[in-house]
Amino acid sequence: MKELAYYDGTIAAPEELKIPFNDRVHFFGDGVYDASVGGNHRIYLLDDHLDRFYSSANALDIRIPMEKKELGELLTDLLKKVEGETHFVYWQVTRGAAPRNHAYDSEMTGKLWVMIRPNRLRDPEVPISLITAEDTRFLHCNIKTLNLLPSVMASQKAEQKGAQETVFHRGDMVTECAHSNVSILKNGIFLSHPNDQYILRGISKTHMIEACYRLGIQVIERPFTLTELMEADEVLVTSSSNFCLHAKEIDGIPVGGKDPVRLSRIQKEVIEEYLRYTGKSSLFDDVV
Known part of the structure; x- marks a missing residue:
């Protein structure tokens, strides 16, 4: 694939993926994210980024639907499906899908999103x-x-x-x-x-x-x-x-x-x- 999108277990091209209308991200921006560079199909400083991702989710009482090790393996496997050698690897978790209401079900499981696309690093010598x-x-x-x-x-x-x-x-x-x-x-x-x-x-x-x-x-x-x-x-x-x-x-x-x-x-x-x-x-x- 040239670009990849993932939502709650479904993999597709970004323009093909469908997101439930009631995902709380649409109403409240209710979620957290992280991102890194993928080089040679390896996510740079993956453990550091996962630590920050889980800390952000915990701060907002959002339940990530898998453990840290499993998420790291999923991101790595998804990156291998995308063509090229240098990529932007982005992932986020939203609180979940439910009818619009400011208060939320504290037992709700979050929805995981991933987006991977080719990336070009800026030349550090150019100011x-x-x-x-x-x-x-x-x-x-x-x-x-x-x-x-x-x-x-x-x-x-x-x-x-x-x-x-x-x-x-x-x-x-x-x-x-x-x-x-x-x-x-x-x-x-x-x-x-x-x-x-x-x-x-x-x-x-x-x-x-x-x-x-x-x-x-x-x-x-x-x-x-x-x-x-x-x-x-x-x-x-x-x-x-x-x-x-x-x-x-x-x-x-x-x-x-x-x-x-x-x-x-x-x-x-x-x-x-x-x-x-x-x-x-x-x-x-x-x-x-």
């Missing part, structure tokens, strides 16, 4: 443009819910301005991006927002921090300001499908470019971890 926006989302950003409208609107605004991502801030405090984490390098130190309710702790960000430790680069997890963002030596943007990008401008103002050697070392370390994990020979050699 990206960012914009900023006030963070008006709710106070549960640490849960990876399906309620993404603020991020959708922020991403669209970035697209319209020719940028690739939006950096959120609450007042003067930088939190994260619309669908990524943002960190900075300053005076040889890697700075990133701490793991709290204002951000989703990205798995790629976590592994970048581990890469910094291996490289002997000091890491400080604390809130940083818009001024610190604009004055950073380098601005790094990470997500599960783009591990280590860096910015060249924010709101049309040039940023970064002051610590390219340290930036390159971090990027190299992160990419090599991905290549070791998946067994791929390079980041782009067989991208569909």
